[in-house]
Amino acid sequence: MASLVRLPAPRRAPSSIPSICSAPTPLATRQFHTSGQLRPSPSKVTTAIKPTFKNPAYTIRPYHSPLHPRLPPHEYTNSQTAILTASLPHIPSQGFTNAALTLGARDAGFLDVSVQLLPRGEFDLVLFWLASRRGLLRGKVEEGALFTRAAAERGREVGGLSVEEKVKILVLERLRLNKDVKEVWQDALAQMSLLGNIPLALTELHALSNDILTLSGDAAVDGSWYARRLGLSAIYASAEVVMTRDPTPELVETEAFVERRFADKEALREKVEGVGSWVGFLGSTAVGVGRSWGLKI
Amino acid sequence: MSSRSAWRALHYSAKRRISQPTTPYRCFSCARQSLEQAKPDHERMTHFGFTNVPESEKESRVGAVFSSVASSYDNMNDLMSLGIHRLWKDHFVRSLNPGTPVANRDADAKDKGWNILDIAGGTGDIAFRMLDHATNINHDMQTSVTISDINADMLAEGRKRSIETPYYNTSRLSFVEANAEHMPHIPDASIDLYTVVFGIRNFTDKQAALNEAFRVLKPGGVFACMEFSKVDNPLFDAIYKRWNFSAIPLIGQIVAGDRDSYQYLVESIERFPSQEEFRGMIQKAGFMIPGRGYENLTGGIAAIHKGIKPIVQS
Numbered sequence: 001m002a003s004l005v006r007l008p009a010p011r012r013a014p015s016s017i018p019s020i021c022s023a024p025t026p027l028a029t030r031q032f033h034t035s036g037q038l039r040p041s042p043s044k045v046t047t048a049i050k051p052t053f054k055n056p057a058y059t060i061r062p063y064h065s066p067l068h069p070r071l072p073p074h075e076y077t078n079s080q081t082a083i084l085t086a087s088l089p090h091i092p093s094q095g096f097t098n099a100a101l102t103l104g105a106r107d108a109g110f111l112d113v114s115v116q117l118l119p120r121g122e123f124d125l126v127l128f129w130l131a132s133r134r135g136l137l138r139g140k141v142e143e144g145a146l147f148t149r150a151a152a153e154r155g156r157e158v159g160g161l162s163v164e165e166k167v168k169i170l171v172l173e174r175l176r177l178n179k180d181v182k183e184v185w186q187d188a189l190a191q192m193s194l195l196g197n198i199p200l201a202l203t204e205l206h207a208l209s210n211d212i213l214t215l216s217g218d219a220a221v222d223g224s225w226y227a228r229r230l231g232l233s234a235i236y237a238s239a240e241v242v243m244t245r246d247p248t249p250e251l252v253e254t255e256a257f258v259e260r261r262f263a264d265k266e267a268l269r270e271k272v273e274g275v276g277s278w279v280g281f282l283g284s285t286a287v288g289v290g291r292s293w294g295l296k297i
Numbered sequence: 298m299s300s301r302s303a304w305r306a307l308h309y310s311a312k313r314r315i316s317q318p319t320t321p322y323r324c325f326s327c328a329r330q331s332l333e334q335a336k337p338d339h340e341r342m343t344h345f346g347f348t349n350v351p352e353s354e355k356e357s358r359v360g361a362v363f364s365s366v367a368s369s370y371d372n373m374n375d376l377m378s379l380g381i382h383r384l385w386k387d388h389f390v391r392s393l394n395p396g397t398p399v400a401n402r403d404a405d406a407k408d409k410g411w412n413i414l415d416i417a418g419g420t421g422d423i424a425f426r427m428l429d430h431a432t433n434i435n436h437d438m439q440t441s442v443t444i445s446d447i448n449a450d451m452l453a454e455g456r457k458r459s460i461e462t463p464y465y466n467t468s469r470l471s472f473v474e475a476n477a478e479h480m481p482h483i484p485d486a487s488i489d490l491y492t493v494v495f496g497i498r499n500f501t502d503k504q505a506a507l508n509e510a511f512r513v514l515k516p517g518g519v520f521a522c523m524e525f526s527k528v529d530n531p532l533f534d535a536i537y538k539r540w541n542f543s544a545i546p547l548i549g550q551i552v553a554g555d556r557d558s559y560q561y562l563v564e565s566i567e568r569f570p571s572q573e574e575f576r577g578m579i580q581k582a583g584f585m586i587p588g589r590g591y592e593n594l595t596g597g598i599a600a601i602h603k604g605i606k607p608i609v610q611s
Contacts, residue, residue: 077585079607116603119588119592
């Protein structure tokens with residue numbers, strides 16, 4: 001036992017996990033589902049833990065089993081993607097309407113009638129817009145420019161950004177991706193609020209908040225996993241509504257709104273935690289008092 | 298002597314009778330004979346309702362059914378489906394949204410509207426709805442519909458009805474009597490939208506009709522089909538079957554005076570492939586399937602199937 005190199009204790013601080021994950025050599029340090037033959041020897045692990053960074057901004061490697069392929073970002077076929085991609089440039093002028101789809105179909109070399117390929121019509125366009133923007137956001141984080149720029153604006157290192165700050169940066173960046181369609185975003189909101197479309201819209205909202213939290217390095221695996229996603233979804237969805245009425249070109253008002261909502265979230269979290277610890281203290285006191293009276297608790 | 302001559306006379310007459318049989322040979326069992334007769338014209342069988350008939354015969358039999366129901370077709374549809382068939386047809390046309398809206402039209406105006414082929418649309422139910430939608434909703438005055446039907450009586454009924462529409466005697470509406478399995482008069486890649494509503498179950502060879510549809514459609518063109526299908530819910534299915542096999546032939550007998558035609562109708566509905574099977578047939582013809590490929594109406598009594606002809610990547 002003494003000859004084995006002692007591994008450092010696993011730390012939960014989110015900033016440390018990415019540094020382990022982003023080892024340039026794929027030595028399967030975090031591939032929990034790999035079989036025994038792939039398990040590295042302890043000496044290899046120690047070398048992997050001290051990596052030399054080429055790109056320190058790329059600090060994210062989302063956990064997934066190497067035995068399962070990564071899920072596709074959307075479920076559309078090639079022809080559907082061709083029509084939808086060609087429709088995206090028409091959205092700012094035409095809105096999220098059938099007209100944009102028809103023009104897109106024509107640009108892609110299809111006929112007017114070919115929009116029948118999309119059984120949900122305009123809502124498919126909305127979903128594709130959301131999914132593609134989500135992919136863009138992920139791409140921006142993975143190529144590393146986003147957090148570097150944000151850190152430079154604050155005059156700090158990338159590693160010094162907290163999870164909360166990263167979440168805020170990502171939410172604002174995602175809102176800025178909607179800047180071109182700000183005028184017609186109400187179309188999309190209306191489509192998403194139709195009864196039959198609500199489940200898919202909520203799924204997409206969850207996927208977005210999940211992506212934002214994962215990309216910002218949130219590693220919570222307790223009950224707050226749900227609370228964080230719920231809170232972030234609420235903030236993002238309300239900010240989208242505010243954005244449709246924001247007259248400033250640089251989304252100053254929306255930004256201020258998001259700041260206020262994050263402050264609210266923080267205040268709410270403190271209060272909930274305070275009430276929780278108060279209840280816990282009262283409970284343990286009551287148990288203690290009961291025991292001192294001889295109750296068999 | 299007399300008895301002998303009498304015996305001889307009998308004997309001769311009996312002999313004569315054998316040598317010259319007045320009636321044809323009648324065997325004890327006719328099965329062998331009928332088998333021998335059936336052999337030379339041995340051919341593929343297809344179903345006609347619940348009975349099997351030779352493929353060559355189905356066309357004429359279906360023709361006879363629709364000739365006999367042509368005049369009372371509309372009343373009977375209303376009674377049999379409790380009027381729901383109108384909702385289905387309206388929904389079908391609305392979901393296809395025929396015609397190009399003015400705002401989407403190119404400035405050079407080279408496109409001449411959609412070229413729609415309505416197969417088995419003899420009475421014009423779908424065709425008039427398509428033209429109405431294109432004209433009134435999309436303000437497209439160029440979109441034209443060709444009604445094709447194998448049955449001259451149904452086409453005559455459609456012609457009669459078209460007199461009351463604004464499309465009578467215009468280039469936007471034309472009638473063709475043709476078999477959907479073989480349409481040499483329609484060139485390749487010339488149709489935007491091919492529709493067949495409550496017709497394909499009567500076709501002798503459905504796959505051939507689908508292949509022909511694939512041929513005449515432009516790349517990117519749409520094949521849309523509405524047809525009776527299978528009900529998902531077992532409870533609703535039991536009620537629906539009861540209605541089909543008890544009520545509909547009875548209504549046919551009372552209103553149209555023709556029980557057999559409506560018996561054929563419900564049997565052909567029962568024999569039509571399920572949603573998934575028919576989707577497989579559409580795929581087999583080469584079409585792309587959008588999403589799930591079909592949309593159930595009223596719990597699956599009818600279903601709308603769609604397929605899109607792919608664009609060949611150049």
